[in-house]
Amino acid sequence: MYPLCDANLAGYPERAVRRAQQLGRYHLLDRIAFGGMAEIYRAKTFDATGQPHLVAVKRVLAHLAEDDDFIQMLVDEAKIASVLRHANIARVYEFARAHGEYFIAMEHVDGKDMRTVLERCRTKKKPIPAEHAAYIGAEVGAALHAAHSAVDSRNRPLRIIHRDVSPSNIICSYSGEVKLCDFGIAKATLSRVTTKTGVIKGKVKYMSPEQALGRKLDHRSDVFSLGSCLYEMLTRIPPFTATNEMDLLIKVRDAKYRPVSELTPGIPPELEAIADRCLTRSRANRYQTAAEAERDLRAFLRKFMPNYSRSHLGRFIRKSFAQEIERELRMLEEYVLTDEPSDDIGENLMGADDNFEPPEVPFHPKPTSVSIALPQSDFSSASNFTTMPKVEREEDIHAQSTVILEGGRKRQAPPSVPPPRTRGRTQPPPVPQPRGPTRPIYDEDLHSAPTMIIDIGRMRSRNRG
Numbered sequence: 001m002y003p004l005c006d007a008n009l010a011g012y013p014e015r016a017v018r019r020a021q022q023l024g025r026y027h028l029l030d031r032i033a034f035g036g037m038a039e040i041y042r043a044k045t046f047d048a049t050g051q052p053h054l055v056a057v058k059r060v061l062a063h064l065a066e067d068d069d070f071i072q073m074l075v076d077e078a079k080i081a082s083v084l085r086h087a088n089i090a091r092v093y094e095f096a097r098a099h100g101e102y103f104i105a106m107e108h109v110d111g112k113d114m115r116t117v118l119e120r121c122r123t124k125k126k127p128i129p130a131e132h133a134a135y136i137g138a139e140v141g142a143a144l145h146a147a148h149s150a151v152d153s154r155n156r157p158l159r160i161i162h163r164d165v166s167p168s169n170i171i172c173s174y175s176g177e178v179k180l181c182d183f184g185i186a187k188a189t190l191s192r193v194t195t196k197t198g199v200i201k202g203k204v205k206y207m208s209p210e211q212a213l214g215r216k217l218d219h220r221s222d223v224f225s226l227g228s229c230l231y232e233m234l235t236r237i238p239p240f241t242a243t244n245e246m247d248l249l250i251k252v253r254d255a256k257y258r259p260v261s262e263l264t265p266g267i268p269p270e271l272e273a274i275a276d277r278c279l280t281r282s283r284a285n286r287y288q289t290a291a292e293a294e295r296d297l298r299a300f301l302r303k304f305m306p307n308y309s310r311s312h313l314g315r316f317i318r319k320s321f322a323q324e325i326e327r328e329l330r331m332l333e334e335y336v337l338t339d340e341p342s343d344d345i346g347e348n349l350m351g352a353d354d355n356f357e358p359p360e361v362p363f364h365p366k367p368t369s370v371s372i373a374l375p376q377s378d379f380s381s382a383s384n385f386t387t388m389p390k391v392e393r394e395e396d397i398h399a400q401s402t403v404i405l406e407g408g409r410k411r412q413a414p415p416s417v418p419p420p421r422t423r424g425r426t427q428p429p430p431v432p433q434p435r436g437p438t439r440p441i442y443d444e445d446l447h448s449a450p451t452m453i454i455d456i457g458r459m460r461s462r463n464r465g
């Protein structure tokens with residue numbers, strides 16, 4: 001029944017209406033991404049004062065919800081990420097179970113992930129301009145250093161290693177912020193799921209040689225992966241590619257790649273040198289910390305483009321995705337929250353943990369039905385936003401008066417009306433709509449590769465056989 005067109009909505013005669021599905025405290029709006037493990041939705045929730053907030057909800061696919069190890073890995077992801085408070089790390093609010101489903105609620109980064117940005121660059125046959133690559137690299141470096149040097153409440157190092165620093169986990173917001181997300185396979189003292197010997201986790205293409213070999217890792221592994229992302233931003237192609245996993249593992253292990261300047265003539269040599277230093281096979285010759293790589297990238301940027309600020313990146317992303325942004329905003333307009341909200345806010349599974357502090361802004365359930373309407377705007381024009389693109393728009397989304405849909409009719413919500421109770425489960429999820437442009441046929445199999453868990457021993461024996 002989705003999307004349902006409701007001609008009875010006064011003032012919106014031709015507007016498609018999609019009903020958001022409730023999951024715990026969250027009302028799922030459009031689906032941002034779909035992977036082998038989870039679906040990511042943009043979602044709306046309300047704080048104690050009734051203020052709406054946009055969040056991202058990562059909902060575990062049904063078949064994995066029965067896998068205890070996998071659920072434990074996600075609990076660990078949520079715990080690890082929730083202790084990290086850094087401007088370049090997407091905040092995690094909770095890992096919860098509600099209506100029989102598991103999900104992580106996290107900060108919604110309104111923008112595009114680096115994989116999508118790179119795909120667009122490949123379509124346009126243009127690499128990401130050097131200044132943006134340097135800035136994004138520096139911001140990810142800052143995020144990594146914060147994670148690597150994080151300590152618990154008793155000042156003990158958490159020894160967090162991300163292990164999956166890859167373009168799909170780097171999100172550039174429309175305002176030019178850069179956030180690293182998905183500490184899903186991070187391993188820290190906090191984590192209870194240990195990586196078995198011979199089992200490597202992460203996207204092979206962006207792994208460090210020691211990771212491809214299944215060796216014990218330290219934080220310098222992430223520095224190498226940062227180098228792979230930087231290389232791809234500068235050349236449009238990843239440093240290591242192959243047609244099968246075994247060959248890819250060998251290429252990553254050997255850390256041999258075509259020089260950046262060969263693929264992108266005219267690249268500033270200082271920037272190429274930074275990528276090379278991250279991509280050094282021997283850990284001892286690499287940058288020893290992500291902060292060192294960040295420092296060099298910032299120094300390069302200061303020299304190369306002294307007036308650079310994050311608004312430059314914001315403008316670049318908004319310009320590259322002007323049409324998609326319009327479409328996304330229009331889609332958000334179409335959502336109405338359920339008129340039978342459930343009081344079941346679910347159970348937070350991050351539970352009692354010495355190292356876990358609840359988020360400062362806990363979301364309280366206050367389910368109600370909301371209709372979202374947005375004014376027209378043009379994102380393609382250059383502007384100097386230093387926050388969200390057209391902050392007014394974002395506020396507009398949230399500041400809309402609450403309307404309760406009753407039998408398909410819209411009316412203003414009286415302020416004192418308590419949220420109606422529901423008897424069973426709420427509405428099924430909206431049928432996922434295809435979003436964004438059709439993806440180019442570029443190395444698609446490798447690019448869309450989900451996070452993999454590979455048993456090197458088994459692969460070796462398979463290859464011998």
Ligand SMILES: Nc1ncnc2c1ncn2[C@@H]1O[C@H](COP(=O)(O)OP(=O)(O)O)[C@@H](O)[C@H]1O
Nearest residue numbers: 033035040056090107108109113168169182451
């Ligand atoms: N917090 C978030 N805010 C906005 N988008 C997100 C967020 N987390 C993930 N995404 C989007 O979902 C995509 C897929 O994420 P994920 O399920 O972690 O898959 P992958 O294993 O490819 O990283 C990301 O590349 C990004 O586009």
Ligand SMILES: [Mg+2]
Nearest residue numbers: 168169181182
């Ligand atoms: Mg991810």
